[in-house]
Amino acid sequence: MKIAFITYEGSVKYTAANGFDEIQDLLPFLQSKGIDIQYEIWDNPEVDWTVYDVALLRMPWDYHQKFDEFKSWLDRIESLGIKLLNDYQIVRWNIDKHYLQQIADAGYSVIPSVFLEKDWNGEVSSLFDMLNSGQIIVKPCVSGGSRNTIKLQKESAQEDATTIRELLANGAYLAQPFMKEINEGEWSFTFFNGSYSHTILKKPKAGDFRVQQFFGGTIERIDPEQAYIDKAASYLSAFAPKTLYARVDGLMVDGKFMLMELELVEPFLYLAYHPNAPENFYQALKTQIDELEREQR
Structure with missing residues (x-):
């Protein structure tokens, strides 16, 4: 083979x-x-x-x-x-983050998202009300490594409108509320053939919201409670049951796991952070x- x-x-x-x-x-x-x-x-x-x-x-x-x-x-x-x-x-x-809507529609906990289709020309200021947040994150529906991911403030929404429309000329985006819990770390649960392997916690550097190492983020191995592992596994059971590899990324919000993304295409697997x-x-x-x-x- x-x-x-x-x-x-x-x-x-x-x-x-x-x-x-x-x-x-x-x-x-x-x-x-x-x-x-x-x-x-x-x-x-x-x-x-x-x-x-x-x-x-x-x-x-x-x-x-x-x-x-x-x-x-x-x-x-x-x-x-x-x-x-x-x-x-x-x-x-x-490969297209529209899949998050399917997961949310099925009743699973997902970071709230508003999808902005290509050439969207709505009011940028309305997104803050729709997401009930004074700060929002806007990112491409097809992307990786936080490419073209930006953080917007409600008070400067009008000034940012041109930037948003320029981005949307090239494809669909989604807007999400900025989750303060990101400062406590993004949890990444890794599974192989549906079996749990390990978990790491990624934290952004001070003053940033991006957790990737190349933006100054830090990584540490953690050992979650079984209930959190079972919760992460439930997303795979429902939507990706036969995957060789899978990374379930999310935040802990009021003590409950909330999905950010299922990484099923080409995720970094953090294999160095657990001996097995x-x-x-x-x-x-x-x-x-x-x-x-x-x-x-």
């Missing part, structure tokens, strides 16, 4: 921790376990995809900047009969490979 470890041609923005570099060490780790796997840049025109049985999405981190090309690539490798991890249906659903995490990932991948081989017999 030959596997393509899907990455991109771009700079790496995460640093190693605890003796494990997820960017550099995961592939050799899997190869050392006997997995027939090698790096491939997803949009490299020289790749012969016909030699692969499986494409493992790990770091196609520029897909949102080449969105139409990425969708065409998905169509192409699917037409070749290549298994995608996570699968095509899940990836296509998850790389092995957990390998075992989950091996299970999927074994199942695929049985299907092909």
Whole structure:
């Protein structure tokens, strides 16, 4: 079973921790376990995809900047009969943040969201009332790494209107209330084949709201109560039950978990923050490979 470890041609923005570099060490780790796997840049025109049985999405981190090309690539490798991890249906659903509305409509706790479709020309000031907040976050429905994510203040809404309309000329966005709980940290629960692996807490640097390391955010491992793990798992059971990897991101609001995003396409998995995490990932991948081989017999 030959596997393509899907990455991109771009700079790496995460640093190693605890003796494990997820960017550099995961592939050799899997190869050392006997997995027939090698790096491939997803949009490299020289790749012969016909030699692969499986494409493992790990770091196609520029897909949102080449969105139409990425969708065409998905169509192409699917037409070749290549298994995608996570699968095509899940990836296509998850690459656009409109999926959050489906989760909210099903009664699950989600950060309140107002979707602004391409070329929206409503009153920016109305968003603050709709979200009952004096500060809001506006971000693209197709994005990653907080790209084009901005924080707006109600008192300067008119001045920001031009910026918002310029952004919306290029695609749909969503607006959410700024949640003060972000200062206490964003919880990321990681699961492999639906089984819980580990949790990390990401905090923004003072004066910022973005938790990514490359914006100065910090990361620490935490051990949540089982009730919180079960809550995070409930989102996957309902909406992504067969995912090889999944990260459930959210905040604790009044002691209850509230979803920010399900990360099912190309999330950083923070494998360095739990000693068993790389092995957990390998075992989950091996299970999927074994199942695929049985299907092909």
